[in-house]
Amino acid sequence: QKEVEQNSGPLSVPEGAIASLNCTYSDRGSQSFFWYRQYSGKSPELIMFIYSNGDKEDGRFTAQLNKASQYVSLLIRDSQPSDSATYLCAVDMYSGGGADGLTFGKGTHLIIQP
């Protein structure tokens, strides 16, 4: 049974602080990992993806991947109230390339307190 686990939250972080979102996955053969942001009533939008061990930075966002521990995280620096949303971790658990669809965690609800 393929699984992607996230803490549902809510995770409350003061404005300007670092928000840390975590995700674990069950299939050791997974190859691609994605973070999506979803505002209430809207569809998910891609923040970033990672497929190599280590860190990947894009602006205020850093994705971290540890395949040995089957763990992926997202750090948001200098958190802003506009970052308040649900963050979805998604994993490509099949052959790679997303051809078989992604498996999503249930999401972490992040609240940035002004």
Next chain:
Amino acid sequence: DVKVTQSSRYLVKRTGEKVFLECVQDMDHENMFWYRQDPGLGLRLIYFSYDVKMKEKGDIPEGYSVSREKKERFSLILESASTNQTSMYLCASSYLKLDSPLHFGNGTRLTVT
């Protein structure tokens, strides 16, 4: 920018009706997907397609079918709608290659009464 367009934002149908949800993408993506999203259950894959006339079952295909007659269009069909199919339906598309992200449509909120 990738555009994935779902034909209806809100839809209300009666139990037993046949329901069609349409999705069109304009980026020549090979892959297309239908997910449903429910509170507490997250996003769950219903069906996907990696080519015209090809379809594969996802995690929860029961009660649904799909059609892909053209590369840009992927339809989800509820043969006989039931109240437990009330949900948000999200269409997505992507390229057939490693690290290709999914691009989502705006979603269709379906209510079956």
